[in-house]
Amino acid sequence: MKDFMMIFIGADYQELGLSPEELQTRMGKWFAWGGKMEAAGILKGGEALVSEAKCVSGPNRTVTDGPYTESKEIIGGYYTVSAKDMDAVVEIAQDFPDYDLGGTVEIREIMVFDR
Amino acid sequence: MIKEQELDHLFRHQYGKMVSILTRIFGLSHIETIEDAVQDTFLNASLKWRKEIPENPEAWLTKAAKNRAIDLLRKIKTEHSRILNLSTGPSSIAFNQLFLEHEIEDSQLRMIFTACHPKLKPQDQIAFALKTIAGFSGKEIASALLLKESTVKKRLARARKTIKEKNLVFQLPKDKTFADRLHRVHEVIYLIFNEGFHSNQKEFLIRKDLCGEAIRLSKLILKKESYRTGSGYALFALLCFHASRLESKISEKGKIIDLKNQNRTLWFKPLIQLGKHALSKSEAYPEVSSYYFEAAIAQEHLDAKTFEETDWKKILVLYQNLNLLQETPFTSLNLAIVLLQLNENKKAIKILNSINPKDLEQRSYLYYGSKAEYHKNINEIPEAINCIEMALSMVNNAFEKKYFEEKKSMLKNKQSS
Incomplete structure (x- = not known):
């Protein structure tokens, strides 16, 4: 088994102006997805991220306010899961709730450093 | 652990409650800030509850709203200095009382009556009510009322502008104006229900939600003893009777089925009982309303076992x-x-x-x-x-x-x- 990170990009709820009802529905879908992964014993961790951001860049450590990209490119959170291979994670990512809102799941394998 | 399904329409209903309470504290002129703040609370909850729903979701939201209110107060620097020290001290008692169940209901009633203020244009009243009491987004209102989203936004903005310009206060009308206002409140609820019940649009869910909200509001009004009237009970009965047929009105393919062709075994009995009870209560009041006759007609149809057995003479x-x-x-x-x-x-x-x-x-x-x-x-x-x-x-x-x-x-x- 290897570890992977699913990075959730786009579908910023604030930007989209979802109603309380819609927010609740969305939350329910995330809840169900998380529960499913947990029951399968593959979920290792994950967080949701606040959308306000600061960026530090360049030799002068220039600080700028986010959002530094278009809102559809903002990272909203991540999950780490353990799976056989990339294809298995692609399968897991089918249940990501926000594709219809323009969201994207980027899957990256977590590098293991040899001792 | 709380299951997600048990939350029902918690967010939507809680939204209306919170906006009403906060409006009572900060005043109607701040409604836009208040709505934004409450919206933020839900945004937050929707992210935080992904992993785990708190043991008492409603209390969580209320607490978040209270904190949000205190933040707001600092930002707005309202003239209401009497509630400046909200988290501690003697004013905190009054503040906390506003979050008690009957005070929440009182705040919600104020919001309904405000939405029906005669200074607001009739078409703006409905949009404003759906937004502030039922927590519908502009898009949802547009889809429910078959309007363009931009039209809904205009109506909401106009309502807010009128509130500010005419200095409307967040209070229940008294004396002479009360009866007129209650009449309009009933009418608006009736219209909201009809939009859900009679429109020919396909989006069944939003229609069902409209009907549900209308029933909830008409029930809320009957909770307060001095607001109970024959019309109020008859309206509630009418909505229950119609709503009992909601499921049988739509075929599996999303088509509308008329009374004659509906499967009568699908009619929802508990709602019919509730309606009958309310209708008989309305008869104890001297006034007769169009709601009463409409409800009585609906009841006749519901009592007929088949379409052929309908008692047309009575109807x-x-x-x-x-x-x-x-x-x-x-x-x-x-x-x-x-x-x-x-x-x-x-x-x-x-x-x-x-x-x-x-x-x-x-x-x-x-x-x-x-x-x-x-x-x-x-x-x-x-x-x-x-x-x-x-x-x-x-x-x-x-x-x-x-x-x-x-x-x-x-x-x-x-x-x-």
């Missing part, structure tokens, strides 16, 4: 009373339809001829459908076919179109035989 009397109280082209048309069912053709055509089909707007096809029925009853088949063709040229709903087409071919068979 006729009820329609006559309704028409006496409040004659509209729709009540007249319904009266004529009942007369046709009873084969009272002369009386029926007299009423039909008094209606201008244009006044029926998108439902004018029903006028021609009824006229066809009249001609068929007195054996004027070519005229009946003409009328069906008129109806067919106007009807949008596919199910009803099919109904008229079948009727037409039946008449053609009759003509050739």
